[in-house]
Amino acid sequence: MTDNSLDGIKPYDGPAGGWGALKAVAKAVRQEMGASTKTRALLDVNQPEGFDCPGCAWPDRKHTSSFEFCENGAKAVTWEATQKRVDPTFFAQHSVSELLGWDDYSLEKAGRLTHPLRYDPETDHFRPVTWDEAFARAGAIMQSLADPNEAEFYTSGRASNEAAFLYQLYAREFGTNNFPDCSNMCHEATSTGLPRSIGVGKGTVTLDDFEHADAVFSFGHNPGTNHPRMLGTLREVSRRGKPIVVANPMRERGLERFQDPQAPVEMGTLGATKIASAYYLVKVGGDLAMLKGLIKAVFAADERDLDAGGPGILDREFIATHTTGIDALRADIDAASWPDIVSGSGLSQAEIERMADVYCHADRTIICYGMGITQHRNGTEIVQQIANLLLLRGNIGKEGAGICPVRGHSNVQGDRTVGITELPTEAFLTRLDNAFGIISPRAHGHNAVEAIAAMRDGHAKAFIGLGGNLAVAISDPQTTFAAFRKLDLNVQIITKLNRTCLLLARETLILPCLGRTEVDLQESGRQSVTVEDSMSMVHASSGILKSASATLLSEPAIIAGLAKASLPRTTIDWDHYVADYDRIRDKIEQVFPDFYDFNARVRVKGGFRLRVGASLREWDTPDRKAHFLVADLPLDIDREQHRFLLTTIRSHDQYNTTIYGLNDRYRGVTGRRDVVFLNADDLAELGLQHGDRVDIVSGDRVLAGQTAVAHSIARGSVAAYFPEANCLIALDNHDRRSGTPAYKSVPVSLRRAA
Numbered sequence: 001m002t003d004n005s006l007d008g009i010k011p012y013d014g015p016a017g018g019w020g021a022l023k024a025v026a027k028a029v030r031q032e033m034g035a036s037t038k039t040r041a042l043l044d045v046n047q048p049e050g051f052d053c054p055g056c057a058w059p060d061r062k063h064t065s066s067f068e069f070c071e072n073g074a075k076a077v078t079w080e081a082t083q084k085r086v087d088p089t090f091f092a093q094h095s096v097s098e099l100l101g102w103d104d105y106s107l108e109k110a111g112r113l114t115h116p117l118r119y120d121p122e123t124d125h126f127r128p129v130t131w132d133e134a135f136a137r138a139g140a141i142m143q144s145l146a147d148p149n150e151a152e153f154y155t156s157g158r159a160s161n162e163a164a165f166l167y168q169l170y171a172r173e174f175g176t177n178n179f180p181d182c183s184n185m186c187h188e189a190t191s192t193g194l195p196r197s198i199g200v201g202k203g204t205v206t207l208d209d210f211e212h213a214d215a216v217f218s219f220g221h222n223p224g225t226n227h228p229r230m231l232g233t234l235r236e237v238s239r240r241g242k243p244i245v246v247a248n249p250m251r252e253r254g255l256e257r258f259q260d261p262q263a264p265v266e267m268g269t270l271g272a273t274k275i276a277s278a279y280y281l282v283k284v285g286g287d288l289a290m291l292k293g294l295i296k297a298v299f300a301a302d303e304r305d306l307d308a309g310g311p312g313i314l315d316r317e318f319i320a321t322h323t324t325g326i327d328a329l330r331a332d333i334d335a336a337s338w339p340d341i342v343s344g345s346g347l348s349q350a351e352i353e354r355m356a357d358v359y360c361h362a363d364r365t366i367i368c369y370g371m372g373i374t375q376h377r378n379g380t381e382i383v384q385q386i387a388n389l390l391l392l393r394g395n396i397g398k399e400g401a402g403i404c405p406v407r408g409h410s411n412v413q414g415d416r417t418v419g420i421t422e423l424p425t426e427a428f429l430t431r432l433d434n435a436f437g438i439i440s441p442r443a444h445g446h447n448a449v450e451a452i453a454a455m456r457d458g459h460a461k462a463f464i465g466l467g468g469n470l471a472v473a474i475s476d477p478q479t480t481f482a483a484f485r486k487l488d489l490n491v492q493i494i495t496k497l498n499r500t501c502l503l504l505a506r507e508t509l510i511l512p513c514l515g516r517t518e519v520d521l522q523e524s525g526r527q528s529v530t531v532e533d534s535m536s537m538v539h540a541s542s543g544i545l546k547s548a549s550a551t552l553l554s555e556p557a558i559i560a561g562l563a564k565a566s567l568p569r570t571t572i573d574w575d576h577y578v579a580d581y582d583r584i585r586d587k588i589e590q591v592f593p594d595f596y597d598f599n600a601r602v603r604v605k606g607g608f609r610l611r612v613g614a615s616l617r618e619w620d621t622p623d624r625k626a627h628f629l630v631a632d633l634p635l636d637i638d639r640e641q642h643r644f645l646l647t648t649i650r651s652h653d654q655y656n657t658t659i660y661g662l663n664d665r666y667r668g669v670t671g672r673r674d675v676v677f678l679n680a681d682d683l684a685e686l687g688l689q690h691g692d693r694v695d696i697v698s699g700d701r702v703l704a705g706q707t708a709v710a711h712s713i714a715r716g717s718v719a720a721y722f723p724e725a726n727c728l729i730a731l732d733n734h735d736r737r738s739g740t741p742a743y744k745s746v747p748v749s750l751r752r753a754a
Contacts, residue, residue, distance in 0.1 A: 009668060009675070014253075015253065016224040016228070016666060017071070019259075021228075021261050022071075059533040059535045072225065072228055076655060080517050081545055085548065086114065088115055091117065091125055094125075096124050096125065096126065104469075105659040107497045107502075110497055111496070112548040113495060113512035115128040115129075116133075116511050118137065131553065136565055137509065139565025141462060141506075141507055142566035143566060148174050149459075151176055152446060153179055153466070154466065155467070157411050157468075158411065161418045161529065162556055162585065164418050164420050165588050165591075166574075166584060168419035169436065174566060177441055181447070182408075182473070185448055185741060186374065187405055188374070189379030189740050193384045194383060194403070196621070199613055200613055203404045203612075204402035204404075204615045209399060212364060214362035216234065216243075217244075217359070217367045218234075219247050219367065220369050221373075222372075224252055225654075235275065249283060249286075249713055249717045250649070250712065251712035256276060257273060258273050280355065281347075284718075284744065285636075285645045288385060289635040292635065293338070293345060293347070293356075294359065295333050295392065296333045296336060298389070299333060313393065315392070315393050315394030319391070319394075323391055323626045324623065325630075326628050328630050329629070340636070343636055344634075346715060360393075363400075367395075371408070376742055377734065378735065379735045380735055380737040380738050381633055384631065390403055396626070397614060397617035402614075402615065405534070414532030418592065424444075428591070431591045437571050438572070446460070448739070462488055465490075467555075469500050471500040475741035476731040487505035489508075490507070491508075492509070494510065494511075497510075513552060513553060513554060514552050514555070517544070522580065522581070524582075527554070527581045530585070530602055530607075540603070556577070560575060585599050614626070643716070643748075643749050645718075645747060646720060646748045647744045647746075648744065651664035651667075652665045657723055674705065675721070676696055676708055676720045678708055682718075683710055689708075692752065694753055695750070696718070698728040701727055701728045701730070703725055708750075729743060
């Protein structure tokens with residue numbers, strides 16, 4: 001940015017973290033908690049007998065630190081533990097028509113929901129109801145459906161393993177595998193692509209592997225905002241003198257330098273640790289070309305080494321013993337020309353070769369990636385090319401090496417592990433049926449995009465949301481909002497008001513639940529739940545705060561209430577499981593053998609790691625081999641007659657659809673979200689200047705009146721905030737294999753705003 005005069009736009013010169021982070025935490029505590037004794041909850045985040053951070057899924061040194069949370073984790077805690085309340089008086093004062101005019105930030109900032117609510121069409125207000133009435137009304141409509149597949153069961157990553165397991169049991173006894181899930185919108189390309197490559201749809205590394213890595217590559221993510229605790233891990237890699245290579249369309253401060261708020265010397269001296277040893281601005285949509293270029297450069301380096309009498313760069317013993325498909329991959333890479341790779345990636349051949357040189361000289365390499373890799377129309381294939389690159393040098397299944405998909409929400413991976421999937425295996429369904437004496441449906445169900453399409457077309461008539469804000473998170477709000485309003489039933493199990501609650505069906509119910517920070521008391525006493533982090537570690541979480549309202553129920557209790565009302569002939573004793581969550585864990589263990597001795601192991605300090613076969617070089621593929629896979633796709637994404645590709649991004653005051661504030665500190669934005677980031681040279685070629693108002697256009701879709709901000713971003717690339725820019729993404733614009741919306745590769749053009 002070269003112009004400081006724009007309102008709310010000023011370059012940020014400090015490091016990520018540091019005093020800026022502490023100031024932001026103090027502000028969040030003051031605004032949400034005030035002088036409340038609840039502030040002590042921050043000392044119980046990720047601690048023994050405490051609760052797991054409700055923010056991101058990055059692991060931590062469980063139970064070894066007395067102060068293990070980051071700025072955005074603290075925001076998540078204060079946002080949930082706020083003293084503000086949205087009670088019956090609030091709804092008596094504000095009609096739904098009025099609330100629809102509020103922005104998403106104001107809706108959630110109003111505070112915690114306190115009572116179950118039903119929309120009253122005669123008054124246009126939500127009114128409180130008893131839990132029995134809420135369950136009965138939902139159950140009556142669920143029973144009236146002509147086909148169980150007319151119901152959609154959505155899950156957010158905030159749900160615990162115990163809640164998610166009961167939820168999938170409810171849906172399957174009801175008779176459907178319709179499980180649109182938040183993972184469908186983030187790392188579904190990982191869950192879809194990696195099993196074909198290495199036999200498991202999860203990462204293969206642990207936190208300890210970073211202590212032994214010779215190099216770390218970071219592709220398509222922004223840890224400073226989306227998983228800040230990762231910066232502590234990267235800081236230690238950097239301080240060991242190991243290279244960290246970044247490829248990302250935008251320069252992000254967290255990947256440049258970091259001041260650790262828990263490092264007294266660094267804070268006291270106003271120092272900072274350099275993170276990226278090299279930073280490459282790959283253009284939006286250029287990841288596939290970049291990865292093919294890296295593989296091509298590795299093959300070339302291998303040939304040079306062999307010609308010089310060396311052993312070669314490839315790990316031939318590993319490839320021969322553990323893999324298949326190398327010849328097809330080599331043929332595909334040979335067919336990719338350097339001019340096409342350079343054009344597709346936006347990087348020069350020399351830049352890609354420098355990246356490859358770091359990779360070739362590191363014995364142990366970790367590749368981390370985020371939604372900048374997965375949220376494309378070819379996201380599944382991009383993930384598989386990352387696996388290809390690692391397999392070439394045996395960098396999966398050895399200490400200090402592996403693939404590291406950086407998940408978003410704190411239990412999005414765990415929900416999938418315990419059965420939230422629209423594509424269940426026969427083996428899983430057989431074990432579930434045997435455990436509960438039911439007959440689960442076998443037909444595959446809907447993912448998130450398919451669920452919205454079914455609602456749009458009138459095939460789905462009931463929606464139950466276990467957390468989240470799907471209507472705002474999914475692409476194409478024009479279609480999605482209308483689809484929700486066609487439903488017979490919209491049930492939202494949430495802690496705070498959001499826009500999806502206000503999209504009124506024939507019957508609309510808000511069922512407020514306990515948050516993760518709050519004590520959950522059931523018949524057998526205080527309960528704990530479990531979550532799984534990005535590295536397959538499972539650990540317990542137990543809230544310590546008093547409930548925001550005596551009326552609230554836990555997620556398992558609400559699920560049980562809905563199940564009993566929807567399934568009058570149920571064979572499952574739902575109350576038995578709600579009374580003691582150990583009983584739910586016993587059943588999880590029965591259905592999922594990897595959870596053996598679940599209740600005993602989760603009570604051990606630090607929890608336990610689930611089996612990840614690829615970490616042991618045990619490939620859970622049909623032929624027990626890891627697979628090199630070919631991506632037979634164009635190296636340059638078709639821009640559909642548009643000049644730019646847009647990527648949606650989150651601001652620093654944001655987590656998923658939750659907006660904590662209107663600032664984006666590290667990008668220099670304060671008090672606003674109506675901005676679009678462009679390369680200064682692209683602005684000049686368009687005849688525009690930093691600060692001009694522009695419309696972003698994709699076909700007949702327009703995001704109007706955005707302020708153009710010159711930023712360090714790759715040429716041909718633009719970035720705008722999620723979820724505001726979702727209006728530019730058609731429901732059909734998604735990865736054909738995973739169904740993930742193409743939030744990170746939207747063909748757009750820009751025009752001067754009227």
